[in-house]
Amino acid sequence: MSIRSKLAWTFILLLIFGITSISSYSIVFIRDYLLEEGREEMEQDTRWLAITVANLADGENLDKRLASAAKTSGYKLAVYDSAGMLLEAYSNNDSTFAPNQRLTAGILESLEARKDLPLLPVDEQSETLTSYIAIPSSNSSAHYLLASQLKDQIYAPIKTIRWIIYYGMFISIGLVVMVSLWISRYLTKPITQIKNAAQDIADGNVDRQIDIKRSDEFGTLADALNQMASKLRADTLQIKQFAEKQRQFFADITHEIRNPLHTISGALEMLQLPNLDPGKEEKYIRSARRQTDRISHLFKHLKTLQRYDSDEYFVEKQEFDLSPITKHMEELYGDRAKKKGINLVLDQHSCTVIGDPPKIEQVIDNLVTNALKYTNEGTVRVQYDSDGEEVDISIEDDGIGISEEHINRLFDRFYRTDKARSRDKGGTGLGLAVVKSIIDGHGAEIKVESEVGEGTRFSFTLPKG
Known part of the structure; x- marks a missing residue:
């Protein structure tokens, strides 16, 4: 997988993870917020309902007025007598509403202690939100009020909010994908240019130049590679010149040694001739000696030059x-x-x-x-x-x-x-x-x-x- 793909997928996955995490947290936070707001609103509504029920009389009027209060408030209501026995209940045709026939001793004690303050038991597993309150100075036998509503009624706005968040999340992910691809391309383009140029230089194309006009690390790296290529060009030219000089050097040495050796060889052949004139014999000996001295001087000079090239204490x-x-x-x-x-x-x-x-x-x-x-x-x-x-x-x-x-x-x-x-x-x-x-x-x-x-x-x- 290329660096561009790795960067793109890294950005995409990180941002998708971030967006989904934030979205999920937002939904949970809004859900808890709505529930808390619903509890506070229910607590206020329960007080108002308790006052309303306190003014109702027993009999048929109680049933009708209770139904009217339930329809007006939107809650499912039930009233209990002083012993905690169920008197009337209105469910607005909701079969899920099944109030207890009798309040527990714990609820009764809590309500007496709280007087006019509502009691909202916390039950995370329950699908309903319930509120109890003692009815003050009732004109009827009703002493306690129960108000109940489904939590789904409280969470109803969250469905719309959830879809808004989901749409925003999908749009954001789409934008993230496009931006990630663009950023990865922007970041990896100079890397690709540098890689290709470095490969060309490694293949021997030392004339290659990297044209990246940037003030960041990529620009610095490109300048460094251009300088390296320039130095390689100079070094390559110097090596070629050195190789040519070296070739010429060995050719010259061969030529310089071959000529005196031919002269010495010829002189030796002439010295082997029978009845050679003494004067000519001396001439050939001098010639051979002169060429021997020439070779000696040649190697003496070569030794001096070799020391100069390699010995820092020359x-x-x-x-x-x-x-x-x-x-x-x-x-x-x-x-x-x-x-x-x-x-x-x-x-x-x-x-x-x-x-x-x-x-x-x-x-x-x-x-x-x-x-x-x-x-x-x-x-x-x-x-x-x-x-x-x-x-x-x-x-x-x-x-x-x-x-x-x-x-x-x-x-x-x-x-x-x-x-x-x-x-x-x-x-x-x-x-x-x-x-x-x-x-x-x-x-x-x-x-x-x-x-x-x-x-x-x-x-x-x-x-x-």
Whole structure:
């Protein structure tokens, strides 16, 4: 059973129960009220009848006058003598009226004690309402009067009232049914909309929007689901982009490993040839070693990137001096720069910064390597200058430069501005991605300025130690 049906039936049953309960209580209350009013009216009428009967004389006149009084009042009357014996009775042809031939001693005692006050015994089981009274100063032998009427005479108005209540009850129930159906529809309509939208979202339709303009909990829930769907759209797009990057990442790794492996395999095959010239043998050995180093650098960079993606303690900051790093760069690349005819200028004054020394050295190493690789003549400079609370570190060259179209993707993994040329130079396409991950891990930003044919400048800042 749907929520709408449950709500409708709940409202209908509760309201029907309430209406019938109130109606039944009203009927019982009116019935008791009419009976009480009838008793009070009968008590007054009995006093009036007692006075009327007191003025009657014995004989035929008593019978006629008693009948006249009974017809006038609408009561069935009977009179008793001083001993409580029945004298006359008038039933108005009502066979159900059968007064006692003699009053009981208890009734007589009560009437004598009450004098002119009527006695109305309470008998819930009886179908009649009876009143006794002592007749004051009677001119006849009649000393006691009995007046009686059927309770149905008192309850007569209740029949009309009952039907009025029943009609009202049926009309009310009809209205309740219609109102309950409308209310249940009004309350469950947003629930149905939200349920359908949630089902669509669960089925993958994250573009679904719930259009419920309400200021109650339903409106709040709809807004929350719309926000969830919006976040799911963003997350889905991000997952798709991540999956595409992941796919491209594995394709690039496969390609990067396959090429050097082919080169190594070819070199090994050539080394197996008989009577190979010593010069060519050395050439193939160098080629295999160079490709082995390339694979080693590739996995070294991948390890760095993996730690950046998963290790919250990727960067361990401390105070350190930059001058030992630049001196180490001179030891590593001084001879290479001279062989290419490049002037390697390294700032070597003492400067303390806060960062991760091995990783900052790796950044500078990667940037210097790139600068030397893509500079055919001119100067490669490594400088660091204190600027207030920060130290600006830059690596600048007079190399071939980078066109503007490549700047935005320069730090993407495996991205190369010239893939064929980069592979020929032994690059992995991960060096700048590693640089960016390390600088991001320090909470800084790597900046690049370049012009084709003029050179390139990479820079970043670290807090001053």
